[in-house]
Amino acid sequence: MTSSDLVDSVRRAVGAVTDPELRRPLAELDMVRDIAVDDGAARVAIVLTIIGCPAATRIESDVRQAAASVPGVRSVDVAVGVMTPDERRALTDRLRGGRAARAMPFGPDSLTRVIAVTSGKGGVGKSTVTANLAVALARRGITVGLIDADVHGYSIPALMGLTRGGDVPTPTRIDDLMLPPVAHDVKVISIGMFLRRAGEAPTGAVAWRGPMLHRTIQQFLTDVYFGDLDVLLLDMPPGTGDIAISVGQLLPNADVLVVTTPQSAASDVAVRSGLVARQTGQRIIGVVENMAAMTLPDGTPLELFGSGGGSEVAAALSTDDEPVEVLASIPLSATLREGGDAGEPVVLAHPDDPAAVAIDRLAGALAATRRGLAGRSLPFTPR
Ligand SMILES: Nc1ncnc2c1ncn2[C@@H]1O[C@H](COP(=O)(O)OP(=O)(O)O)[C@@H](O)[C@H]1O
Ligand SMILES: [Mg+2]
Structure with a gap:
């Protein structure tokens, strides 16, 4: 496997980890940042929504496990950062599914x-x-x-x-x-x-x-x-x-x-x-x-x-x-x-x-x- 294939595999594995609170994969939430693999040593950067996010420990360990499960990876280093206010706004906009803030999601057109x-x-x-x-x-x-x-x-x-x-x-x-x-x-x-x-x-x-x-x-x-x-x-x-x-x-x-x-x-x-x-x-x-x-x-x-x-x-x-x-x-x-x-x-x-x-x-x-x-x-x- 070439090193860029390995990076792609790690990115896929890490991206598939779900955020326990948002219940969506990290890739979809745009939480996965730089990934590098050097001689089997993977470095994975992720960002969370807020500092002290209660799910942080769980996400970090799930990410570590996901990266480590990729064949060819021998060690994993996870760097956890925090989203900028703009990134966070983009995320909350996406989570609202295009609905304006304060709009009612359970109106007559809702499938819920x-x-x-x-x-x-x-x-x-x-x-x-x-x-x-x-x-x-x-x-x-x-x-x-x-x-x-x-x-x-x-x-x-x-x-x-x-x-x-x-x-x-x-x-x-x-x-x-x-x-x-x-x-x-x-x-x-x-x-x-x-x-x-x-x-x-x-x-x-x-x-x-x-x-x-x-x-x-x-x-x-x-x-x-x-x-x-x-x-x-x-x-x-x-x-x-x-x-x-x-x-x-x-x-x-x-x-x-x-x-x-x-x-x-x-x-x-x-x-x-x-x-x-x-x-x-x-x-x-x-x-x-x-x-x-x-x-x-x-x-x-x-x-x-x-x-x-x-x-x-x-x-x-x-x-x-x-x-x-x-x-x-x-x-x-x-x-x-x-x-x-x-x-x-x-x-x-x-x-x-x-x-x-x-x-x-x-x-x-x-x-x-x-x-x-x-x-x-x-x-x-x-x-
Ligand atoms: N089918 C049942 N058999 C035995 N105890 C019940 C049953 N249903 C409810 N309880 C008990 O009755 C009490 C009141 O129930 P709760 O659900 O709080 O009622 P409500 O929400 O209507 O005020 C609780 O202690 C609950 O455990
Ligand atoms: Mg009650």
């Missing part, structure tokens, strides 16, 4: 299916179901983003195993573009990450007013780099408050999943939250009944929260034009709860658990149905 998960009241397992659904979809090879919009009780970072010692991670920023942390192959952003940015105690959120919440949700949608997503899930706050209305205005083309327990008392409020979503133009795609009967070791069913709530809600939300069905019934499961407490979603940690099976089946059903594209243009975007 947006699913808002809502419930009437808190504590019905909405976040637990949403986090597991996101992971179950990702396991099927679907590109998933997850937004935690529950301002009063954000719990997605913990459920996804993203908290360290109770602290919610701060997203990396490239100028005004924010990179969502990735957990179990899901890009995650939480309102909790923003509260910390603002330097407030997490409880400060309770005092937030409508306009500020609206701006924050808008920022989630415009300034967070999700890339090309197949599905964007939103964990909504319970009920019909400011956020539900903001999301309805910002994402009128979203599909809505309503989570309820089998208890009648829970179902009335669940119906109301579904109706508010529909008023903004969103489509109710189904009801998920959670905390349904579990089977005890002796085979008898334990109906802790009664039964029938799911079908009651589905019937109340159904119209002649838009029938609404119960898409899943997820049984009570201590394993599901423990997985949530540990930040290890049950669909990964214990896929045979009955609750995990029910959630995975829901993921399969959602993956099989496409977003209704009636009246919407279909931009051709080869992936």
Whole structure:
């Protein structure tokens, strides 16, 4: 092999390394600089987006390994630099895919299916179901983003195993573009990450007013780099408050999943939250009944929260034009709860658990149905 062939091979190997946050190959991100190989000794220069980029160590070691794997390379020296402001601007422009800064990437023309998960009241397992659904979809090879919009009780970072010692991670920023942390192959952003940015105690959120919440949700949608997503899930706050209305205005083309327990008392409020979503133009795609009967070791069913709530809600939300069905019934499961407490979603940690099976089946059903594209243009975007 000539020395320029060897340089080309090293460049190809290094260029194929993916940035763990941006999830694109370094070559495409224009992060590979000079490469030289002298008598088997490779010198590789790369640039990162920002100084102290949290992924730096990982990228450096992946680059070293990639270069070392090229036959003919005996040693590798990696020099890590930082992009100039101009280079960074070029990169963020490219990541936005030609969309202007602050433009909405999930509008009616987007190919991303947006699913808002809502419930009437808190504590019905909405976040637990949403986090597991996101992971179950990702396991099927679907590109998933997850937004935690529950301002009063954000719990997605913990459920996804993203908290360290109770602290919610701060997203990396490239100028005004924010990179969502990735957990179990899901890009995650939480309102909790923003509260910390603002330097407030997490409880400060309770005092937030409508306009500020609206701006924050808008920022989630415009300034967070999700890339090309197949599905964007939103964990909504319970009920019909400011956020539900903001999301309805910002994402009128979203599909809505309503989570309820089998208890009648829970179902009335669940119906109301579904109706508010529909008023903004969103489509109710189904009801998920959670905390349904579990089977005890002796085979008898334990109906802790009664039964029938799911079908009651589905019937109340159904119209002649838009029938609404119960898409899943997820049984009570201590394993599901423990997985949530540990930040290890049950669909990964214990896929045979009955609750995990029910959630995975829901993921399969959602993956099989496409977003209704009636009246919407279909931009051709080869992936
Ligand atoms: N199917 C289930 N079986 C057992 N516990 C559950 C189930 N679903 C949720 N939980 C537990 O119920 C509590 C509330 O769930 P959470 O997802 O936080 O509800 P919400 O987001 O609706 O407020 C959590 O402790 C969670 O682990
Ligand atoms: Mg919740």
